[in-house]
Amino acid sequence: MKKIAISIGDINGIGLEIALRAHEEISQLCKPTYCINKTMLGWGAAMLGLDVPEKFKTKECGEIFDIKPGIATKEAGEMSYDSFVTAIALAKSEKVSAIVTLPINKTSWNMAGIRYKGHTDALADLLGCKTIMMLGCDEMFVILYTHHIPLKAVSDKIHAKKLAKFLLDVATSVEEEEIAVLGLNPHAGDHGVIGDEESEITLAINKANELLGKERFIGPLVPDIAFSKSSRERYRYFVCMYHDQGLIPLKALYFEESINVTLNASIVRTSVDHGTAFDKAYKNADLSLKSYINAIKEAIK
Incomplete structure (x- = not known):
């Protein structure tokens, strides 16, 4: 043992x-x-x-x-x-x-x-x-791009180059064909109407997938439907932009059985x-x- x-x-x-x-x-x-x-x-x-x-x-x-x-x-x-x-x-x-x-x-x-x-x-x-913070259980894992920082500081952390590097580190740590990536804003920005952070997230996803030679990262997903039953039937791993975006649905669904895993x-x-x-x-x-x-x-x- x-x-x-x-x-x-x-x-x-x-x-x-x-x-x-x-x-x-x-x-x-x-x-x-x-x-x-x-x-x-x-x-x-x-x-x-x-x-x-x-x-x-x-x-x-x-x-x-x-x-x-x-x-x-x-x-x-x-x-x-x-x-x-x-x-x-x-x-x-x-x-x-x-x-x-x-x-x-x-x-x-x-x-x-x-x-x-x-x-x-x-x-x-x-x-x-x-290090990368991942939490969850066999049914669902959330991977946090930012974690213990104030919510008002999250937007300033979302840059395509840094996020792409983060996604590549995730790809080497998690063996999964498709990994969902959430947007930051309501409606995932609604094409820039509610915010432009999604443009950086999209660039990061595209760059990471290009370097990996396959479409492993999918998104940015609209946050309020990302954890729907149909979405969870397709995806098991979700990259979230901030702490509560991932932890609220995880703890609502799997509070007792979920764990914390340090990646990378x-x-x-x-x-x-x-x-x-x-x-x-x-x-x-x-x-x-x-x-x-x-x-x-x-x-x-």
Whole structure:
């Protein structure tokens, strides 16, 4: 079985509980190593009223501090980042085949002085590559051209040359004959009546297809019908211009089972596609393990 490093996420959220409750099942799929120090693991498990499973292998990292369920803290931000960096180091040294990340809290990272908005942009910097964020499940994946930036900044990022390069990187990462590309504006700009960003998107699609020697990218699709049933019967992968354009339909259709996959990186990284759920942390709530288990399966695959 493959060895997988698990970044434990924000200790004040639901990540540790998911890791503990899913351990027996994922141990049938891989050999997990959890990036957390044993003291914090023991405290967290005790607060949850759970036993630490046998053969729960850990990689020591992070400081010792008081767990504060459901609260963003500097200490939790530092620990979740340390766990993440430790997992990356294990992958870079080829001690594991992949990493799977449990959810971080962006406010906690900010309080800890960590300048990244999330795992994907941190990976880009730490690995020195142009990472791509893809989220979804077997039924549908969305690939985000821009992700954690303000909506008002999206238009300025849409340039034919940069988008064409992005599409070519997608083409090398995803084995799919046809990949849909969404427009930005209502009605995909309506031939320039509602915006001209689609002209840049069209140029990028044409250039990427020309260099690939085939029509792999189709669009720009009108955003409000791109995820209709008939469209999803034809396409499984959708390139979206901004975060919510892809995430709203994905989470409406496949919230529990979808995952996050980093493309175009030098290591394999998958993640759950949900947050820290501070409102459910350490309350023994009915937590779904589907996203985490699917992320493990995708990392192995």
